[in-house]
Amino acid sequence: MLILLTRFFKLSLSHSLIYNTIQKQNEEEQVEEEQVAAEEEPEQEEEASSEDIVVKTTPFDPRFPQQNQAKHCYTRYNEYHKCAAEKGEEECASMARLYRSICPGEWVEKWNEERDNGTWPGRY
Amino acid sequence: MRFLVTFFLCLAPRVAFLDAPEVWQFGFQDPATPIAQGIQDFHNDVCFFMVVILTFVLWMLGRTIWHFDAIKNPVPSKIIHGTVLELAWTVTPSFILMIIAVPSFALLYSMDEITDPAVTLKVIGHQWYWTYEYSDYSTADDQSIIFDSYMVAEDDLELGQLRLLEVDNRVVLPVKTHVRVLITAADVLHSWAIPSLGVKCDAVPGRLNQTSIFLNREGVFYGQCSELCGANHGFMPIVVEGVDLEDYISWISNKIEEI
Numbered sequence: 574m575l576i577l578l579t580r581f582f583k584l585s586l587s588h589s590l591i592y593n594t595i596q597k598q599n600e601e602e603q604v605e606e607e608q609v610a611a612e613e614e615p616e617q618e619e620e621a622s623s624e625d626i627v628v629k630t631t632p633f634d635p636r637f638p639q640q641n642q643a644k645h646c647y648t649r650y651n652e653y654h655k656c657a658a659e660k661g662e663e664e665c666a667s668m669a670r671l672y673r674s675i676c677p678g679e680w681v682e683k684w685n686e687e688r689d690n691g692t693w694p695g696r697y
Numbered sequence: 698m699r700f701l702v703t704f705f706l707c708l709a710p711r712v713a714f715l716d717a718p719e720v721w722q723f724g725f726q727d728p729a730t731p732i733a734q735g736i737q738d739f740h741n742d743v744c745f746f747m748v749v750i751l752t753f754v755l756w757m758l759g760r761t762i763w764h765f766d767a768i769k770n771p772v773p774s775k776i777i778h779g780t781v782l783e784l785a786w787t788v789t790p791s792f793i794l795m796i797i798a799v800p801s802f803a804l805l806y807s808m809d810e811i812t813d814p815a816v817t818l819k820v821i822g823h824q825w826y827w828t829y830e831y832s833d834y835s836t837a838d839d840q841s842i843i844f845d846s847y848m849v850a851e852d853d854l855e856l857g858q859l860r861l862l863e864v865d866n867r868v869v870l871p872v873k874t875h876v877r878v879l880i881t882a883a884d885v886l887h888s889w890a891i892p893s894l895g896v897k898c899d900a901v902p903g904r905l906n907q908t909s910i911f912l913n914r915e916g917v918f919y920g921q922c923s924e925l926c927g928a929n930h931g932f933m934p935i936v937v938e939g940v941d942l943e944d945y946i947s948w949i950s951n952k953i954e955e956i
């Protein structure tokens with residue numbers, strides 16, 4: 574029984590360790606990211622041809638904590654088009670990146686086609 | 698002193714990690730993500746309980762068979778209804794289950810955790826190949842980095858390449874970076890699985906499954922489609938190349954120029 578108990582404590586310890594490392598790595602990585610962004614700038618001056626690449630993507634959205642992110646993609650797509658209809662496409666370019674990052678190309682293609690055909694069920 | 702230093706340097710492990718299946722392999726592949734590490738540790742921990750229980754049950758069984766003997770024990774025991782005993786053998790297993798459940802749930806929820814991702818990789822399963830998309834850097838709907846990843850046929854293999862595992866276009870991902878992977882399919886069910894990364898996620902048409910990867914080290918990681926998807930199900934492998942963040946960026950910029 575004693576062995577079991579010590580084992581149990583070890584178990585919960587090791588798994589909380591995993592959790593902590595994930596968290597720690599996250600912090601480290603954020604620092605790294607900033608560094609990369611800083612490093613990228615001088616490079617950009619050297620090679621005018623290559624676009625400056627900032628390693629960044631659609632952030633986690635607390636509205637969509639599910640494993641299935643289909644609604645996340647769909648909502649971001651609609652939000653962009655709502656924004657574009659209200660403010661103009663150029664002002665909403667950053668929002669377009671948000672849906673592009675997470676929507677499968679085929680889905681966007683299909684939706685764009687529907688929009689062109691006028692068969693899109695949405696408001697925008 | 699110098700001798701000692703060189704001596705210990707020679708002893709220092711120079712290992713090649715096992716990131717692909719091996720002939721007659723029995724154990725796991727080497728973990729490359731905290732999740733894979735967690736899965737394997739949990740497996741080992743559960744095996745501890747398994748061995749203890751197996752030993753106990755076998756001992757009980759053996760003892761019972763050994764003592765069931767018409768000559769040595771002509772009068773069998775006639776004990777029925779032992780409240781304490783019944784309580785013990787009900788409570789103890791449930792206690793063991795609870796002990797296992799705690800780390801199991803910890804692992805389960807840490808697998809679900811999406812820590813603020815820096816890269817999104819989209820994976821689309823097709824009959825019978827994988828398509829990969831990187832759209833974090835695209836400025837228009839048709840500007841994504843999209844490529845198909847087919848298995849290298851046996852006749853085209855070069856020396857040292859792995860049969861049925863090598864692909865023509867590998868996925869490149871940065872190490873020490875939180876990567877979001879979004880997985881879907883275009884025709885039937887597939888499953889995107891890489892043992893050394895601790896990833897196995899179904900690709901379902903119309904669904905966009907999310908998992909995350911955090912590579913601890915560089916390497917070439919091999920996986921296979923893991924949901925029966927038709928005739929060539931066994932011939933749509935997955936290869937992920939974990940590289941330094943800078944190398945990833947230069948790979949991405951090369952890919953962008955190709956568009």
Ligand SMILES: [Cu+2]
Pocket residue numbers: 822823825886887888922923924925926930933
């Ligand atoms: Cu498949």
